[in-house]
Amino acid sequence: MMKAYKDMSKEELMTLKAELEKAYEDAKGKGLKLDMSRGKPSASQLDLCMPMMSILDTDSILNTAEGMDCRNYGILDGIPEAKELMAEIMGVKADNVIVCGNASLPIMYDTISRSMTHGVCGSTPWCKLDTIKFLCPAPGYDRHFAITEHFGIEMITIPMTEEGPDMDMVEQYVNNDAAVKGIWCVPKYSNPQGIVYSDRVVKRFAALKPAAEDFRIFWDNAYAIHDLYPDEEENLLDILSECEKAGNPDMVYEFASTSKVSFAGSGIAAVASSVKNLEFMKKSMTIQTIGYDKINQLRHVKYFKNLAGLKEQMKKHADIMRPKFEAVLSILERELGGLGIAEWISPKGGYFISFESMEGCAKAIVAKCKEAGVVMTGAGATYPYGKDPKDTNIRIAPSFPTPEEMAQAAELFVLCVKLVSVEKLLAA
Numbered sequence: 316m317m318k319a320y321k322d323m324s325k326e327e328l329m330t331l332k333a334e335l336e337k338a339y340e341d342a343k344g345k346g347l348k349l350d351m352s353r354g355k356p357s358a359s360q361l362d363l364c365m366p367m368m369s370i371l372d373t374d375s376i377l378n379t380a381e382g383m384d385c386r387n388y389g390i391l392d393g394i395p396e397a398k399e400l401m402a403e404i405m406g407v408k409a410d411n412v413i414v415c416g417n418a419s420l421p422i423m424y425d426t427i428s429r430s431m432t433h434g435v436c437g438s439t440p441w442c443k444l445d446t447i448k449f450l451c452p453a454p455g456y457d458r459h460f461a462i463t464e465h466f467g468i469e470m471i472t473i474p475m476t477e478e479g480p481d482m483d484m485v486e487q488y489v490n491n492d493a494a495v496k497g498i499w500c501v502p503k504y505s506n507p508q509g510i511v512y513s514d515r516v517v518k519r520f521a522a523l524k525p526a527a528e529d530f531r532i533f534w535d536n537a538y539a540i541h542d543l544y545p546d547e548e549e550n551l552l553d554i555l556s557e558c559e560k561a562g563n564p565d566m567v568y569e570f571a572s573t574s575k576v577s578f579a580g581s582g583i584a585a586v587a588s589s590v591k592n593l594e595f596m597k598k599s600m601t602i603q604t605i606g607y608d609k610i611n612q613l614r615h616v617k618y619f620k621n622l623a624g625l626k627e628q629m630k631k632h633a634d635i636m637r638p639k640f641e642a643v644l645s646i647l648e649r650e651l652g653g654l655g656i657a658e659w660i661s662p663k664g665g666y667f668i669s670f671e672s673m674e675g676c677a678k679a680i681v682a683k684c685k686e687a688g689v690v691m692t693g694a695g696a697t698y699p700y701g702k703d704p705k706d707t708n709i710r711i712a713p714s715f716p717t718p719e720e721m722a723q724a725a726e727l728f729v730l731c732v733k734l735v736s737v738e739k740l741l742a743a
Contacts, residue, residue, distance in 0.1 A: 347688030354666035397612035401585035435529035450498035454697035470699035479512035509662020521557035
């Protein structure tokens with residue numbers, strides 16, 4: 316068993332540092348050019364959906380089951396078949412769904428923007444209020460934080476636990492501060508930790524008693540069907556029905572898409588919410604658009620058919636993703652296990668591995684990786700304003716490189732972790 320670094324003498328650390336520096340210089344000489352910065356599907360994953368491109372052709376009748384011509388204007392909230400498909404992904408009723416464009420991020424952006432300019436279901440527009448606050452469970456999704464920062468909304472960091480966000484803190488803020496208007500959530504296989512919110516956490520969300528009538532939960536269910544181990548699927552309680560039971564039917568917007576199921580940026584995306592919320596959203600949508608891409612919606616429905624078809628596709632994705640995750644986790648355990656310089660979570664789904672270094676080391680580790688040819692998500696990106704207070708969290712994205720490239724990148728990564736950790740201990 317390897318000796319923990321903190322138990323080493325200064326002389327042992329100096330010797331180790333020299334060995335690690337030589338190994339690092341050797342690694343730099345390999346001329347690596349690898350990208351682990353974002354959760355992009357690999358080419359082999361995108362190839363899985365190529366048959367969809369021939370599902371429609373010049374002889375196809377592009378009508379919905381009800382006879383609506385998808386080539387023409389009409390149907391603002393999505394063709395019925397697509398609403399059913401997206402409802403199945405989210406585990407909600409089709410009546411509570413609007414199918415929009417090609418990805419869920421624009422829906423989230425529009426929802427914040429609409430709240431700023433037109434309020435929420437008749438409330439005062441946020442732009443007319445002195446202070447707007449948003450709760451941000453962290454580590455979290457950098458693009459969520461970028462949206463709220465873009466609109467000048469004050470972000471409050473909420474620590475994550477093994478069951479989801481720290482609900483004591485969430486309740487304290489939401490139930491007592493009317494300036495708190497929302498919270499970002501990735502409830503299943505959270506980005507980046509891969510945590511699935513427990514039933515208890517979901518029920519506590521549903522039972523919130525917001526001080527603000529226009530408080531909303533932004534429930535980004537991006538990885539609803541992204542299981543790495545399909546036979547061990549993690550279940551997430553349906554937030555919409557729980558909110559209804561708790562007497563808070565209007566408190567949540569749920570988002571989902573097929574961006575990592577079919578084609579990245581060319582999927583279909585949807586929002587699910589109460590009828591009251593959706594009717595309010597449609598008032599702006601009727602001015603914003605005459606309708607979204609119904610041909611793309613029809614293409615997806617004809618190809619996947621239903622939830623069973625989607626899950627069969629996701630098994631193929633899992634077969635490609637799983638070896639990459641397991642390769643990284645195996646190298647982390649082999650090289651860093653027992654050294655006392657790092658912790659990580661082994662997720663059962665999603666797109667990321669969350670890594671915690673020694674305090675004050677994350678930025679230096681990422682910088683060393685970049686210098687040696689491996690690009691990672693910027694340290695701090697998983698926190699509001701890009702500021703990780705302890706400088707410990709690093710998001711590893713194994714999806715895009717090949718398994719061989721992933722192994723190379725992981726070997727370099729652990730080398731950088733060791734070197735930076737030794738330097739930190741010697742400096743102390």
